[in-house]
Amino acid sequence: MQIHTRIVLGLVCMLVAVWLVAPTLVVIPMSFNENKSLAFPPVGFSWQWYENFLTNPEWSSSFFNSLKVASLVAVVATVLGTLAAFGLDRMRNVTTSGFLRMLLITPMVVPGVVLAIGIYAVYLDTRLVGTLTGFVLAHTILAIPFVLIAVSASLEVFDKRLETAAASCGAGRLTAFRTVTLPLILPGILSGLLFAFVTSFDEIIVALFISNPYLKTLPVQIFTSITRDADPTVAAVGTILFLATSFIIAGGLLLGNRQRKG
Amino acid sequence: MTSISATGAPARGAAIDIVSASKRYGGFVALDNVSLHIEAGEFMTLLGPSGSGKTTTLNVVAGFTEVTSGNLDVGGASMVGTPAHKRNIGVVFQHYALFPHMNVGRNVAYPLTLRGIGRAEREKRVARALDMVKMADFAHRYPSELSGGQQQRVALARAIVFDPPILLMDEPLGALDKKLREWLQLEIKRIHRELGTTFVYVTHDQEEALVLSDRIAVFNQGKIEQIGTGRQLYDEPATLFVGKFIGDSTVLRGDVRTSGEETAIAVAGETVVTRKRLPGTMKPVMLLRPEKLSLTRPGQAANGRNRLPGQITEAIYLGSGSKYEVRLRDGSTAIVRSPLEAEIFAIGDAVSLTFAETDAKLLADDGRADLTLT
């Protein structure tokens, strides 16, 4: 009986797992297709779409644009989000801090299209469409809530009395923050950083609005390419991104494990 | 070893002067015009029930709280407005407050690092401080790998490593079991002797206060009721609250008659007298220490005018003598300690409670005594 339920449970879990990752895994064989089609199953084997991704400037430049925007957004959003989380955490007036927190989190809740239209309207006037500044500003708005939530969660469990102890040892507010608070909430800040990077890197709705032929991010390039013609380069990009994220996450898990043990 | 100072000169404590300090939180008065002078090198304990203002007083000295009014001098200089991190005062907290991301060695080195002390000197001082609290073998452990008592010893090392003239401790042993607490009390006493630092210690445990202190300040409802040595507080309590808070006591209440220099109190039909008078108009009560009371069989001859009938409700053999609880006719309870050679009584025995006139303390029934003793 025991073993019976175990087998059923295992099978159900397998099914769910396959269901979750199958759409992603389908991309891998498609990226090696010999024909210029996105049909499944693919025919033959070739590296040509990977080659296209690396040599076609439209693909490589959009990839580097995304990398650049996401890195800048990760840094800016992490700094601003961490400061906001810290400030809100220390606010005496709970009503005000609650209201401000809600305000900062709205970009996460508001439908993306609505936000995109608003940003587009403002950017048209201020000539920010298709600029690096425009992308970084827009994506930072979207990324701050993730940082705020991650860092706030860390601050929630941080024992503020340690700052008092640091003061009694001779540490001023800033020194106490740098030597005690910061190291202890660092896991939250790092996960906020990762979230911010990913939020920007695969953001498409706002990016579609504020892209132009001069500055395009990878998701926009993928989207336009797939609507124009069935280019399997999309599958190659998908495979590369899938492997890269898998490695990053695996690395993060390993690092976390080592830290916990050491 | 008398010091861990850099220069090798003996570390010196600093005097603390709290002058008419008040602290208000909105309408609530946490500290009510408190004045307290602490001598350099003294071991002063702030004793009192929960919420009486002990921590507030300590926080005022540490700089974690600013007074609403009043003044604070340390070593002759006013500290009002000086932030905590510039006061150079060591603090030990009840909750240890060790930095979890640093090992023991780095925790203890932290105050020295902040003061820009070089590595070699730092290591020497850390080793000495850890030695002093007997934690030298644990330098590489993390706080999460230590027991409560060990963590508190590390916290103590961190608080003394920079040679502060003053060390503040807020119920540092509050979270530890009795055995460990008693042992650490002796350790703290030894460290105080060796350092010569001024210690200010907060506790609500009167026995702990008696073991440790040179002097004790008894707090109640944001005020200091009395300051004195343990013996002074026990023998000459200034208020009923102090009398009841320090040691065991029996309080006799009843209708009062004063004639000349004599005060008589009618307790359950009998009258007890003492040749003392309370100034002012406060209603007096008598307070008696357990060893000043003696028990006899009813009718048996006894010296002195003061006799009260009662019945034994509890008899405890203590080795060095016996302790009895006696229920008096008015329903109140008297606590008696009799020496080893005295007659033994059993629960239920009818007895006479007697005491000498001179042993009764006459104190004002100010109504503050029972309020906070829950």
Ligand SMILES: Nc1ncnc2c1ncn2[C@@H]1O[C@H](COP(=O)(O)OP(=O)(O)OP(=O)(O)O)[C@@H](O)[C@H]1O
């Ligand atoms: N930040 C604050 N805001 C409002 N009231 C406070 C604050 N801090 C302390 N109090 C009040 O001041 C009074 C004295 O507090 P304090 O912490 O000094 O008591 P204590 O003698 O240390 O008690 P305990 O033995 O329970 O630690 C308490 O009634 C407390 O509720």
Ligand SMILES: [Mg+2]
């Ligand atoms: Mg307290």
